[in-house]
Amino acid sequence: MSTWHIDEEMLRRYVERTDSVAEGASVDQHLLTCARCRAQVNAAATGFDLAAVWDRTRDAVEVPLPSPFERLLRAAGLPANEARLVAVASAFRGVWLVGVAAVLAFAALAAMIGQDRGIWLFLTVAPLAPCVVVAFSYDRRWDPALEPEMVAPYPALRLVLLRTIAVLALALPAVLLFGLVVPGAAPFAWLLPAVGFVAVVLAASTWVSPLNAAVVVSAGWFAAVWLMGARSATPAAMLQARTQVAFLVLAAASFGIFLVRGRHLRRLRPWR
Incomplete structure (x- = not known):
């Protein structure tokens, strides 16, 4: 009772x-x-x-509670459904962001201590960090959440662009911040190479997987830096005005290709 x-x-x-x-x-x-x-x-x-x-x-x-990053996207004006699509990407989890920051911090520290060799290391790593994280942000092999999103009635091109912009908003400031401590180089000198490589990955991902594209871009950049170093060139030679213009042209051309071929993003199923 x-x-x-x-x-x-x-x-x-x-x-x-x-x-x-x-x-x-x-x-x-x-x-x-x-x-x-x-x-x-x-x-x-x-x-x-x-x-x-x-x-x-x-x-x-x-309905799960929105993450801090998702709330930030909403505060920036992104609709709730698009903020959720962007925020669930694996690339925005803490381990990825911490890893990118740690690699850049190590390279910047090496540049401060090792002078030319350290600067070459930072020159090798800094422009590649954003494009690698962008590739992970929409490669299906590493982001299971992308599979249902890509088959949903939502523009694949817009989804990829939203994730890319969000990644760049997080990665590029880190590149510029650590570039401030690199001796003998302007902090913004790493910006155009980074943007150019991101655009190349976006364009190439209409043919192959984003991660495969990032691997090829990274290998090409490693080879270019090694050849310049073998010829006893200074790091400043890689960042001179003529080279910066070349990266700007590369970024514009690659992004144009990506927009033209954006409809092929859905057809790359599965991406291998």
Whole structure:
């Protein structure tokens, strides 16, 4: 026999689903054995929209809370559905961002200590970091969440662009920040090579997987830096105005190819 019953305030909270988890569980347990309180709940529930109460309860259980990065995207003006599509990418998980920052920090430290050799190391790593993270952000082999998104009725080109912009908004400031501590080089000198490589990966991903494209770009850049170093060139030679213009042209041409061939993104299934 129950020794207590649900009072009016507890009844209201229970029916409106505004009670705590512990209180709700206690009421549920009590209702199993108390016909009087069950009658009170049934009578009170007739005055509420039970469908709306159930929808709120279901949403609270089924819909995950937005991550801090997703809330940031919403604050920047991105609609909630697009913010969710971008934020679930594997590339935005803490381990990836921490890894990129750690690699750039190591390269910058080497540049500060090792002078020319360290600067060559930073020159090799810094422009590639953004394009590698962009490739991971929409390569299906590394991001299982992308599979249902790509078959959904949502423009693949827009999805890839949104993820790319979000990655660049996080990666490029890190490149510029660590570039500030590299002696003898302007911090913005790494920007155009990084943007150029990202554009090349985007364009190449209409033929092959993004990660494969990033591997080829990285190998080509490693070879170019090694050849320049073997010829006793200075790091500044790789960052002179003529070279910067070449990277700007490369970025513009590659991005144009990506826009023209963007419809092929959906056809690359599965990407190997």
